[in-house]
Amino acid sequence: MSNLWKILTTHKGNGWWNLPETPQSNTNPKNEGPISISWLKKLWNLLSHGGVDHAGPTFYTIVAVFLAIVTLLELWIYTVKTLGAWLNPLLFLLSALKFIGVVAFFMHLRFDHKYFTIIFTFCMILGISVFISLLLLWSFAGLKP
Amino acid sequence: MSQTIVDNHHTEEHITSTGLSNRKLLMWTFLGSDVMFFGAFIATYLVYRGKSLNGPYPNEILNIPITSISTFVLLMSSFAMVLALHYLNENRRGITQFWIWSVVVLGAIFMGFQVVEFTEFAIHGLTPRTNLFGTTFFILTGLHGGHVTIGIIWLAIMGYAHKKGALRSDNSEDLELAGLYWHFVDIVWIVIFTVIYLVSATDGPPPGIPSITH
Numbered sequence: 001m002s003n004l005w006k007i008l009t010t011h012k013g014n015g016w017w018n019l020p021e022t023p024q025s026n027t028n029p030k031n032e033g034p035i036s037i038s039w040l041k042k043l044w045n046l047l048s049h050g051g052v053d054h055a056g057p058t059f060y061t062i063v064a065v066f067l068a069i070v071t072l073l074e075l076w077i078y079t080v081k082t083l084g085a086w087l088n089p090l091l092f093l094l095s096a097l098k099f100i101g102v103v104a105f106f107m108h109l110r111f112d113h114k115y116f117t118i119i120f121t122f123c124m125i126l127g128i129s130v131f132i133s134l135l136l137l138w139s140f141a142g143l144k145p
Numbered sequence: 146m147s148q149t150i151v152d153n154h155h156t157e158e159h160i161t162s163t164g165l166s167n168r169k170l171l172m173w174t175f176l177g178s179d180v181m182f183f184g185a186f187i188a189t190y191l192v193y194r195g196k197s198l199n200g201p202y203p204n205e206i207l208n209i210p211i212t213s214i215s216t217f218v219l220l221m222s223s224f225a226m227v228l229a230l231h232y233l234n235e236n237r238r239g240i241t242q243f244w245i246w247s248v249v250v251l252g253a254i255f256m257g258f259q260v261v262e263f264t265e266f267a268i269h270g271l272t273p274r275t276n277l278f279g280t281t282f283f284i285l286t287g288l289h290g291g292h293v294t295i296g297i298i299w300l301a302i303m304g305y306a307h308k309k310g311a312l313r314s315d316n317s318e319d320l321e322l323a324g325l326y327w328h329f330v331d332i333v334w335i336v337i338f339t340v341i342y343l344v345s346a347t348d349g350p351p352p353g354i355p356s357i358t359h
Contacts (some may be wrong), residue, residue, distance in 0.1 A: 008211075050156050068221075074339070091343050092339060102335070107270045120177050124177070127180040130181060
């Protein structure tokens with residue numbers, strides 16, 4: 001019974017829903033990265049351990065502290081009443097920073113193959129296009145919900 | 146003979162057309178589709194924003210300080226997740242256990258905050274049936290909560306598998322996939338926190354409609 005459970009559920013058991021594996025011993029391909037400007041690329045590489053292999057706990061701690069600081073900054077900006085029309089763009093900018101921080105470093109997209117970045121970015125663009133289209137439809141076509 | 150076949154099967158390396166793990170490719174594709182899924186619900190929330198004809202309105206009911214704490218908890222769970230994977234790859238069993246279960250506990254704390262928030266809203270008269278804000282808010286945050294719950298269960302299974310020795314450094318991709326899912330629910334919450342809580346927190350009734358809370 002336990003053997004059946006193992007066959008069906010474990011990674012090495014090749015359970016019927018498991019797709020073929022790629023050898024884990026393969027090293028991660030060197031990431032080409034999203035930035036082509038040379039000095040910015042150097043800075044980016046310095047910050048992200050050169051895009052080679054995964055970073056270590058110290059680097060992840062720096063990212064976590066950065067995310068915590070940005071969250072605090074969001075809260076502070078939210079309480080500032082004088083920002084007026086700048087409030088929402090600033091909040092979206094900080095939100096985007098956190099989003100990129102998690103996706104690039106915690107999800108290892110920065111250190112992984114560019115295909116993963118392409119897939120995710122394509123879906124993001126598609127998703128955001130649907131999102132914006134829906135908002136524009138209601139704003140300009142005069143549709144009422 | 147059969148033992149030989151089994152051994153060969155376990156050591157055989159599958160070649161994929163992309164040279165990448167198919168399972169990881171599948172997970173990223175799934176996450177991409179989930180982006181569109183949540184994008185549709187966030188867009189719906191924004192379309193109906195400020196159009197509720199009766200209260201409670203966001204400015205009367207949203208509790209930003211409490212939600213900020215739960216946001217921080219979810220962010221730290223992502224940090225714990227990335228450390229769990231790192232230490233699993235380094236084959237350090239004790240500390241891997243600690244971080245996997247930390248993710249589970251932090252995820253459960255986040256869900257606790259959501260349960261308290263939903264209960265509080267219901268006490269103040271906001272349910273999915275009350276107004277457009279209630280409908281779109283509960284659907285969006287509820288679906289996110291569902292994702293978090295699935296993640297907690299998945300990671301608890303991973304924690305148990307690691308304890309039993311079924312999850313090791315040589316099959317760490319199993320935890321990596323769970324981790325990708327977990328980080329994804331985190332980034333969705335980053336957007337929800339900004340759009341629903343921070344941006345909409347001052348939303349009151351639409352112009353010309355008095356603030357009457359049922």
